[in-house]
Amino acid sequence: MGNTYQTLQVRVSRIEHVTPLIKRFTMEAMDGSDLPPFTGGSHVIVRMRDGERQYSNAYSLMSSPDALGSYQIGVRREEKSKGGSAFLHDKVSEGDALTITTPNNLFALDDGAHHHVLIAGGIGITPFMSQMHELRKRGASHELHYAFRADEHGAFRDELAALTQATSGGHVSFYVDSKGQKLDLAGLLGGMQAGAHVYVCGPAPLIDAVRTAAQAVGLDPSRVHWEQFAAPEQAGDAFTVMLAKSGKTVEVAAGESILKAIERDSTVPVECLCREGVCGTCETRILEGEAVHFDQYLSDKEKASQKTMMICVSRAKGGKLVLDL
Structure with missing residues (x-):
């Protein structure tokens, strides 16, 4: 039940402007020692305090899993920032300390895949950076398809091209929207070889399009992997949540999360670190009723069992839920 994260203090050793909207932060351990090991696709949660306000945002590690002297994250300034990305862009300088969690991986490369098809949109490129290092080390067959709005928004493009050149069995394709270059998802997924797996990270419309295209060409869902660090828009009717331990009843409004209603x-x-369905800290036992799961933490099997749910993003299937709170 739940996930207890360990935290560590790091020092920001370097900040680079990568595109007009993206900064890369390099972080090192305070004592200069190696940081905890991780695998390609892992993320950390950065915990920030700005006066009375606290933010916790998940960011993919984009550096090589073999270079543990530092971690790197790419942070896009979000137009509708909850505060975290704006804080990192505006208030964090080189030399500052940050609190981060130890790495966790919900977007790992599948060991059984014979070929890896990576699809990135915008800032969704970041987890693939560490995965590319891992794929190169494995000598694994892969291809990367990276779509972005305009040339100036193609973050890390040169590094990716260099990584690919140094990799046997891999190639990269870029799609610049302003030049009318479009990803042909139906063709790409329809032509996937047996034993290949597809991974997608980026804006919700891209993830939805990949999952829809994969379904249309009959790809087994177990071969489709996706990640997005953004809480889904809360959609659905109002419902009632009964809290068994405390004996309280909470009315959850349409468009409101269970967590917000309780708060x-x-x-x-209730402890909840990420509020995006990725950290697992708000995992709660379901005593009666069923949930519609929107998190990325539980496996499909765990979701189907209807034993627990993430109350920061998931909702009731019917009009009522009884939770072990």
Whole structure:
């Protein structure tokens, strides 16, 4: 139940402007020692305090898993920032300390795949950077398809090209929207060889399009992997949540999360680090009713079992849920 993260203090050793909207932060351990090991596709959660406000954002590690002297993350300034990306862009300088969690991986390369098809949109390129290092080390067959709005938004393009040149069995294709270059998802997924797996990270419309195209060409869902660090828009009707331990009842409004409804009423204290369905800290046992799961933390099998749910993003299937809170 839940996930207890270990945290560590790091020093920001370098900040680079990569595109007009993206900065890369290089972080090192305070004592200069190696940081904890990780695998390609891993993320950390950066915990930030700005006066009275606290933010926790998940960011993919984009550096090589073999270079543990530092971690690197790419941070896009979000137009509708909850505060975290704006804080990192505006208030963090080289030499500053940050608190991060130890790495966790919900987007790992599948060991059984004979070929890896990586599809990135915009800032969604970051987890593939560490995966490319891993694929190169494995000598694994792969291809990267990277779509972005305009030339100036093609973050890390030169590094990716260099990585690919140094990799046997891999190639990269770029698609610049302003030049009318489009990804042919139906053709790409329809032509995938047996034993190939597809991975997608980027804006929700891209992830939805890949999953829809994969379904249309009959790809087994177990061969489709996706990740997006953004809470889904809360959609769905209002419902009632009964909290069994505390004996309280909470009304969850349409467009409101269970977590927010509980916090609004100050009903019971609930720990939730990410609020995006990726950290696992708000995992809660379902005693009655069923959930519609929107998290990326639970496996498909765990979701189907309807034993627990992430109350920061998931909702009731019917009009009522009873939770072990």
